[in-house]
Amino acid sequence: MDHSRAPVLDALAAFRHRGDVVYGPPGHRQGRGVDSRTLTILGEGVFSSDVLMLNGLDDRRQSEGVLEDAQSLMADAVGAEHAFFSTCGSSLSVKSAMLAVAGPGEKLLISRNAHKSVISGVIVNGTVPIWVHPKFDAGRHLAHPPEPADVRRALEAHPDAKGMLLITPTDWGSCADVRGVAAVCHEFDVPLIVDEAWGAHLPFHDQLPAWGMNADADLVVTSVHKMGGAIEQSSVFHLQGGRVDPTVLKQREDLLGTTSASSLVYASLDGWRRHMVEHGHELMARTIGLAQDARSRLGALDGISVMGAEVVDEGYAHETDPLVLTIDVRGLGITGYQAAELARTRHHVDFGAADSFRLNARLTHADDQTSVDVLVSTVEALRVDARGLGPSGSVDLPDQHGLELETAMRPRDAFFAAAEQVDASEAVGRVAAELVTPYPPGVPVLTPGEVITAQAVEYLQTGVKAGMLIAESADTTMGSFRVVASDAVRS
Ligand SMILES: Cc1ncc(COP(=O)(O)O)c(C=O)c1O
DSSP: OOTTOOHHHHHHHHHHHHTOOOOSSOTTTTTTTSOHHHHHHHOHHHHHTOOOIIIIISOTTOTTOHHHHHHHHHHHHHTOSEEEEESSHHHHHHHHHHHHHOOTTOEEEEETTOOHHHHHHHHHHTOEEEEEOOEEETTTTEEEOOOHHHHHHHHHHOTTOOOEEEEOSOTTSEEOOHHHHHHHHHHTTOOEEEEOTTOTTGGGOTTSOOOTTTTTOSEEEEEHHHHSSSOTTOEEEEEOSSSSOHHHHHHHHHHHSOSSOOHHHHHHHHHHHHHHHHHHHHHHHHHHHHHHHHHHHHHTSTTOEEOOGGGBSTTSBSEEOTTEEEEEOGGGTSOHHHHHHHHHHHHOOOOSOBOSSEEEEEOOTTOOHHHHHHHHHHHHHHHHHTTTTOOSOOOOOOOTTTTOOOBOSOHHHHHHSOEEEEEHHHHTTSBBOSOBOBTTTOOOSBOTTBBOOHHHHHHHHHHHHHTOOBOSSSSTTSSEEEEEOGGGOOO
């Protein structure tokens, strides 16, 4: 295919060239109706590029096939049979992917270290989740994705499961054996969905971890805005093989998706694909080199350790993403939360995820020696900033199986059941009616339907005292929990 073309960008250029006068949305009329103070900050380009697909970039019947063309080029670029652009982030794409494999009331194996958008999908879609627990790394207190043997056991126990959803890479850069899990799923003739939200860069260099489409997954979801170069909310589904029907996927996605997709998202996805086909390999090679440099310079600092290949072992990670720098700051006597806040307030440097042990920095093709130098000098400065502070709190971390909670009700039933807000001391033993999610990384500690334990409550309460952010619970202080009313509990 001719990858020098970019159908959405080309259609946008043609739209501007023709000078079309539009009487449909968007009402700002390509920026003419936007207040000058807004334009000063956002820039005119944002509005002049905000054009509907229908009767805008394409005609009423979409007969020019602008979007189809751009999606086919994307599929070709990353080795998929089909690619579908989505403009509501992977938060929506994972729900659509799950719905394409398991309808309401059907079983789906799901790695329990799933992002909250997956758990929301379980609730919205009415999926019956069969949790496959990740590998808990007690020393580092983080979870690595489940292994093929774990998936085999779950499929043997639930032969009626419709498929498996795997999350890789994790927020901390730990990666699954996608090929091994796909082989097990295919033995049972069910599809493997991979939530590769953090993996948009993976197709473009063979020294990066396995890209789902190359490792036999059936359906892969990516957030191109995370590790790639498209704007926020840009997500793509990739599909191959005959286990998931593309029409079913498209129609189920249509149930959830917007009818007013953003041309900015489509155009930036289109541009990213062309950029990567033409220069992806060299850009990724350069970024891998920069990350190696950063890793060794950070690792040489007293009090700092950077997670790396030592976690690749049976029962731990299958591989790691070299572009993710997971920086353990325990040796500085502060928490990752404090380190992230010090970096932002004192040095104007914003890290990715942070927890009580560590914080992470991700390098992308957009980084360069200067941004690597800033990263290293910031962490050096944190060593000074941390002196005499002491940790912001001591988090009561759960033990090895402490977060494998008993499921008493289906998540959807628990979420929609009559509920009450009870004091934390009374919540133990009750069935959660809400998601309780430390963010980032956004993996829920409690999902609706799980029986709340004392360990989970202590972890959340001490975590919040130390700086953990709980975004969406009814009581984000963790002083009380929303639980299923006693007379509504049923299995
Ligand atoms: C593993 C995983 N899946 C899905 C999502 C949702 O992606 P998005 O932010 O594109 O909606 C995230 C977001 O952080 C994630 O970490």
